[in-house]
Amino acid sequence: MRIDEQHYSIKGLTYTIRSANEKDANELSAIRLQIDSETENMDREQGEAYIDVPGFEQLIKTDTENMKNLFLVAVVHNRIVGFSRCEGTTLKRFAHKVEFGVCVLKEYWGHAIGKNLLRNSIFWADSNGIKKITLNVLETNEKAIGLYQKLGFEIEGILKNDRVLSDGTYYNTIVMGRFKG
Template sequence: MLINQKILDSNKLDFIIRSALESDAEQLSHIRLQIDGETENLDREKGEGYIDEEGFKRLIQDDTQSRSNLFLVAVVHDKIVGFSRCEGSKLQRTSHKVEFGVCVLKDYWGYGIGKALLKEFIIWADSNAMKKMTLRVLETNDKAIKLYKKYGFEVEGILKKDKILSDGNYYNTILMGRFTETE
């Protein structure tokens, strides 16, 4: 699915939120690899689960054609600085929900880009009859957890000792969900 482009100004930074285009694929491949190396808040280590340009092109094509998927990018001065996806299920029993994920280059943290992407997905999910949004967040990612709670997500469960990080310790993953306003 596609959305209309939005130009935003948050914390003295102008940026654009728009649907991902096939022409973004090469840039997305590089940025995803960089982001994976900048934080342990995501599932992957740098280089794991690598998606090349062709892989991103296929993903963008699929998401554009799907009623229950949305792939957005955040752009500053023609450079993608973050991206986010909501992915729905093709299975009838879970077709009412979508899973949300977001990542932003570390140099662009604190400008409200992740928040802007989240808000766009909430608007999209609510207006497209998605009854539930879900996400997974590392227990140490306090800023993200606080943001998600502010926008109506609640803790639904905890996956104990779900990830091992570079310090050798195990950490929990928090499962969160948000139901549409009509529920």
Template sequence: MIITEQQFEVKGLRYRIRPAAVRDAEELSALRVQIDGETEYMDRERGEAFLDVPGFEQLIRTDAEKERNLCLVADTGEHIVGFSRCEGSALKRLSHKVDFGVCVLQEFWGYGIGKQLLVQSMAWADGSGILKMGLHVLETNHKAIALYIKLGFEIEGRLRKDKLLGDGRYYDTIVMGRFKEGNMLA
């Protein structure tokens, strides 16, 4: 299923959600480093597991070629302000599901960008025959957890003391999943 560009206007901000293109690699590489440094909700600290421009180019090409992967960006027409990925597996026993991740520049929180990246990814998954979307979220990210539940995700588990944050304390990761409507998995 091909995702078509979607336009949004929220609180005076116009943005669009569209598939990532190879030309986005340089901006995405810098954006990821910036977002990783803005919040402790991400898995990485600023600069960790750095993905350079050729690395992002390859990731975008791979995601475009694999039917179980999707990379979307949110842009304002001037700059990319967020992106999301769904990544599936080539293994037959795992082929029914994808893992979802999202990040948005903190300056652009509150405009529904993360929500729209997720909604578009859910539509793609449902249209692509994917039965389950999974994600991990830090226990303190209450707004994200509430959004995920509102959009049909359920809490499936908790990874105890999974992340060490800047305050020197360990925090749990909440494991969530959403099954495609109309499909009952045993």
């Protein structure tokens, strides 16, 4: 599915949030690798579950055609600096919900890019009959957890010792959801 472009100017940075298009695939493949190397908040280490250019082209095509999916990019000076996805399912018992994920280059943290990607996703979901958005977040990512709670998400559960990070320690994953009744 697609949304209308949105423009923001926050803390001196001007950016646009728009639907991804197939021409973004090359840049998305590279930026995903970079983001995975900048933080341990993601599910992957750099290079794991790599998506090449044709893979991103197919993902964008699928997300654009599927009414239960949304792929957004944040763009600064014609450069993609972050992206988010909502992915639904065709299974009837779960057709009311989507799963949300977001990535932003570390250089652009602090400009509400992740927040605005999520806000656009929430608006899209609410406008398209989607009742629930779910997400997973690392327990140490307190800033993200606080943001999600401010935007109506609740902690639904904890996956104990769910992932091991570079320090060799096991960490919990927080499962959060926002339900629009």
